[in-house]
Amino acid sequence: MPRYAQLVMGPAGSGKSTYCSTMLQHSEGLNRSVQVVNLDPAAEHFDYPVMADIRELIQVDDVMEDASLRFGPNGGLVFCMEYFANNFDWLEESLGHVEDDYILFDCPGQIELYTHLPVMRQLVEQLQQWEFRVCGVFLVDSQFMVESFKFISGVMAALSAMVSLEIPQVNIMTKMDLLSPKAKKEIEKYLDPDMYTMMEDNSDTIRSKKFKKLTQAICGLIDDYSMVRFLPFDRSDEEGINIVLQHIDFSIQYGEDLEFKEPKETEEEPSNVNYDEFFQGQVDS
Numbered sequence: 253m254p255r256y257a258q259l260v261m262g263p264a265g266s267g268k269s270t271y272c273s274t275m276l277q278h279s280e281g282l283n284r285s286v287q288v289v290n291l292d293p294a295a296e297h298f299d300y301p302v303m304a305d306i307r308e309l310i311q312v313d314d315v316m317e318d319a320s321l322r323f324g325p326n327g328g329l330v331f332c333m334e335y336f337a338n339n340f341d342w343l344e345e346s347l348g349h350v351e352d353d354y355i356l357f358d359c360p361g362q363i364e365l366y367t368h369l370p371v372m373r374q375l376v377e378q379l380q381q382w383e384f385r386v387c388g389v390f391l392v393d394s395q396f397m398v399e400s401f402k403f404i405s406g407v408m409a410a411l412s413a414m415v416s417l418e419i420p421q422v423n424i425m426t427k428m429d430l431l432s433p434k435a436k437k438e439i440e441k442y443l444d445p446d447m448y449t450m451m452e453d454n455s456d457t458i459r460s461k462k463f464k465k466l467t468q469a470i471c472g473l474i475d476d477y478s479m480v481r482f483l484p485f486d487r488s489d490e491e492g493i494n495i496v497l498q499h500i501d502f503s504i505q506y507g508e509d510l511e512f513k514e515p516k517e518t519e520e521e522p523s524n525v526n527y528d529e530f531f532q533g534q535v536d537s
């Protein structure tokens with residue numbers, strides 16, 4: 253039986269932990285069993301119950317306090333993640349093995365983890381060895397995507413995660429509820445972008461010829477290969493959350509091997525009781 257995982261990634265503050273707790277609640281509503289693992293050794297608070305927490309293995313504060321290491325917060329986090337990569341047996345033990353496992357991994361926000369450090373790729377390879385089908389979920393804050401140059405850098409960040417992890421990836425624009433109606437309209441063009449038009453709209457602002465050419469080449473590459481698309485995510489919109497979940501499920505073929513489960517009987521009982529009472533009433537009268 254395959255197991256399923258979402259690797260929830262993205263820059264600091266992009267909404268990863270909120271996404272995990274929203275997705276967890278949404279899945280519970282669908283009667284689906286989903287668990288969350290916190291992989292952020294610097295996490296201070298999150299509002300979901302965890303199946304496992306990396307802070308039981310190692311914490312950034314402890315690393316920073318260590319006089320022989322002398323790390324700051326960023327170096328400390330990288331150290332923690334490397335320590336984690338050398339101790340995957342901790343994760344194996346914490347995960348156990350439940351039938352139809354579906355696990356969300358809430359990852360740290362340091363962008364270098366997804367661009368050039370090997371840790372996340374090692375994690376993906378390890379999960380695949382444990383029979384997980386892994387989907388990368390890359391979150392970007394929609395507030396920072398409403399201008400085309402910010403958008404291009406968001407696309408590049410998502411793209412570097414895609415290239416370095418080599419797994420299916422769903423890109424998401426978070427915090428859509430915070431956008432004004434005007435910005436919401438504006439952002440539609442970024443969800444399914446035409447990179448050529450976007451580049452032309454802004455080519456006057458690029459002064460250097462070399463940069464103009466480079467931006468043109470990057471935009472062309474992204475457009476020609478349909479490399480990056482974004483799905484909107486509004487934590488209050490159940491239908492939208494479902495669309496995101498369907499895309500992810502599809503990319504890891506979730507559901508194909510599932511056996512049919514009888515619906516829970518407890519939900520049926522009250523209506524049966526009412527019928528019984530109704531018919532009893534008919535007989536009595």
Ligand SMILES: Nc1nc2c(ncn2[C@@H]2O[C@H](COP(=O)(O)OP(=O)(O)OP(=O)(O)O)[C@@H](O)[C@H]2O)c(=O)[nH]1
Binds near residue numbers: 264360361427429
């Ligand atoms: N309005 C709104 N706020 C959100 C949404 N998602 C996240 N936030 C807020 O954005 C802030 C950061 O969210 P987190 O979920 O902690 O982001 P994160 O990516 O886990 O942050 P780090 O782990 O520090 O990298 C919090 O104050 C959240 O309440 C959203 O969809 N809508």
Ligand SMILES: [Mg+2]
Binds near residue numbers: 268269270292295358
């Ligand atoms: Mg977080």
